[in-house]
Amino acid sequence: MRDLPPDDDNWFAERQWAVGRRVQAERIRQNLTxxxxxxxxxxxxxxxxxxxxxSGNPTxxxxxxxxxxxxxxxxxxxx
Structure with missing residues (x-):
């Protein structure tokens, strides 16, 4: 087990942003709006x-x- 990074808010925001970029990139790759x-x-x-x-926190x-x-x-x- 490992501890969360000391700057938990920034760490989580970076991951939220990365997930969003991956969804958007795949959507665009498939030529979907x-x-x-x-x-x-x-x-x-x-x-x-x-x-x-x-900025979302999807389920x-x-x-x-x-x-x-x-x-x-x-x-x-x-x-």
Whole structure:
């Protein structure tokens, strides 16, 4: 087991941003709009926008829906 980094807020924000970048990059790679993705994944538009901006804190279910629609392993998005 390991301890969290001393600057927990910054550490977590960096990871949120990275997940958002991965979702956005895969969405763009597949030539999908945000609207295509949030409708297909059945998530709120603002949730996807916040996720891609790195300011959201999505649930496991939301991340799983997005990964499923993008047809990528969830682990690829949250690595």
């Amino acid at each position: 945000q609207e295509n993705l949030y409708l297909a994944a059945r998530v709120d538009r603002r949730t996807l926008q916040a996720l891609e901006a790195g 496991f279910a939301t991340l799983h829906r997005i990964a499923y629609v993008l047809d990528v392993p969830l682990s690829d998005l949250v690595q």
